Amino acid sequence: MSAETYTFDDLAVVMGTYNEEAAVGTVLDDIAAVTDDRAEVVVVDSSDDDTPEIARERGATVIEQPPRGYGEAVREAVLTPDRPVVVTTDCDDTYPMEALPQFLDRIEEGYDVVSGDRLYYGADAMPPFNRLGNVAFALLASLLLAERVHDVTTGMRAYRRELLHEIEWTENTGLSAELLLRPVARGYDVVEEPIEYRERAGETTLDPLSGGFDIARSILRVCYEEQFG
Ligand SMILES: Nc1nc2c(ncn2[C@@H]2O[C@H](COP(=O)(O)OP(=O)(O)OP(=O)(O)O)[C@@H](O)[C@H]2O)c(=O)[nH]1
Numbered sequence: 001m002s003a004e005t006y007t008f009d010d011l012a013v014v015m016g017t018y019n020e021e022a023a024v025g026t027v028l029d030d031i032a033a034v035t036d037d038r039a040e041v042v043v044v045d046s047s048d049d050d051t052p053e054i055a056r057e058r059g060a061t062v063i064e065q066p067p068r069g070y071g072e073a074v075r076e077a078v079l080t081p082d083r084p085v086v087v088t089t090d091c092d093d094t095y096p097m098e099a100l101p102q103f104l105d106r107i108e109e110g111y112d113v114v115s116g117d118r119l120y121y122g123a124d125a126m127p128p129f130n131r132l133g134n135v136a137f138a139l140l141a142s143l144l145l146a147e148r149v150h151d152v153t154t155g156m157r158a159y160r161r162e163l164l165h166e167i168e169w170t171e172n173t174g175l176s177a178e179l180l181l182r183p184v185a186r187g188y189d190v191v192e193e194p195i196e197y198r199e200r201a202g203e204t205t206l207d208p209l210s211g212g213f214d215i216a217r218s219i220l221r222v223c224y225e226e227q228f229g
């Protein structure tokens, strides 16, 4: 691992947004407050509400895209910034932006990926069905990769920028799992960092059942490809 010094000027925070007007203001204000307004913010937006206007007012770069699912938006979002450290979040006020300095510190220590582990503290704010699903996804991936991972679908991670461009990303609903599992399988330095998880502001766009099947399929495909592909 090679250590380098980073400041908030080296940080980009990126997200997909689909009708998140109830949360986008809070999320972007939190990022600005925690980073002294120095992080670049990239929003890939598919909304038909006021989300993009609110994001632009706060200085974010807004890229418009038709609604094609989580991964289509987040792939474009993570590949856009030129800054050396890229952090993903959901735009629903569930993830603690206060943890950004800690994530940057971990990258500075030399990690390639820092993954927010929501299950460590119990994730009481997560619906029980989703919590159970996440425990099952983590066990499945751990078995297939022979390496213990604890939260494979978290939306909050920091990545060293080069890694994002070194790997080809193929998944949509399962992109979050893919963004953890391919680096783990390829021997990058990955660490899971416990984070608090809050209840969502605004409506979910995810159907837990069909979304869950898509994620399970992505985990199987990605782990198979990494081992035999
Ligand atoms: N641009 C774009 N963003 C999307 C799309 N689908 C989801 N998102 C965004 O991706 C992020 C994650 O989606 P969520 O609805 O929070 O999904 P989740 O976290 O799995 O589930 P809940 O938080 O429980 O609803 C949010 O910021 C959404 O607004 C899409 O088709 N296009």
Ligand SMILES: [Mg+2]
Binding pocket: 090, 092, 094, 155, 200
């Ligand atoms: Mg969410």
